[in-house]
Amino acid sequence: MNCQICGAHLPAGAMFCGGCGSSTTATPLTRKRADPRPSDTTIIQPLAPRSTVISVPLWPDGGSHSDGPASAAQPVTGLPAEASAPSGGAHASAPATVEPTRYTLQFSTGETVSVRGTGLIGRRPLPQPSERFDHLIQITDLGMSVSKSHLEFGQHDGEFWVNDRFSGNGTVVRRPPAPALRCEPGRRYLVARGARVEIGDQFFVVL
Template identity: 65%
Template sequence: MCGAALPAGAMFCGECGSSSTATPKTRKRPDPRPNDTTIIQPLPRQPVVISIPLGADGRVQVPVPPAPATTRPAAASPPAPPALPAVERPRRSVFVLQFSTGETVSAPGTGLIGRRPLPQPTERFDTLVQVNDLGMSVSKSHLEFGQHDGEFWVSDRYSGNGTIIRRADSTSVRCEPGRRYLVPRGSRVEIADQFFMVD
């Protein structure tokens, strides 16, 4: 307080505005932060169970350690297990995708094509191909591709504008979303306003 004389029963000073009943202890503000000290009780120790063999009479059998041998004959090595037949893995062909935007991508395995291809958390792809489409006709994750027995396939990922395969023999196929379609070399795959050739 400033020391000004206060009338009886005054709660605040008319000069400085401070409380006449407040003390340093009541002026202290409570700490809004939670207590950051946590006491963790130790876990109860589990008893260790040791298996002890019992004899036929129900008594505990105490194993007797063998007497140390001075010389031991050389132990014969066990026969080698028979060799397993080699599993022949399917060979992967390398396909080259030439895009209408000017990019050329080598596709030796699986991949995802789109404006911003993003696999699902459980999916894994060898290649992510980003298509520069200023008109934004290509979906973010438009198309999935891979190989089966050395042949290239594509699958539309429920894209907004769909996928059309134009094969070299002049047949055209509109892809049903979620279904795989084989694409022979020399085919053109149209993804909305863009396309790529498979070589």
């Protein structure tokens, strides 16, 4: 007879395994403990009511650098007529490419990351199959207050924005003396340099 837990040989009539100490009647199923944290994120506080939305439009081509759910939640607004009009004629010029501005993100966990373009931040950021990002920033959070893919960031006309990816604890932008702004998931919020972005128990400062 062999132990069903560790596989050690057991003498006849044994009640416990001499190798792992398990009962001879124990099985891997009975020894399996329930996960104390079955969800992705540990909720540390209830989400506050939605506040005034300060969102920015999508990119002039009607799309964005990512095609996930967060992009679909935001309609194209405030675009000049010439941006949406189809180009025609031999003299039509191609739109100028805007070079992304460089920003520095200083995290409460000690990391400092220089970024350009788009990115995902979280405990284990994972893009959707149709999404493409310039940066995937993984931060350590033993308390699991930060979701795996907590927020998305990018730029609009050189200005930095963040977009909460329906995280468990939400995203809050603080820039005193202005009141704290809790971001509505699925919308992009402009964040000026010097502002602090809180994600669960952690945060980062945009410089």
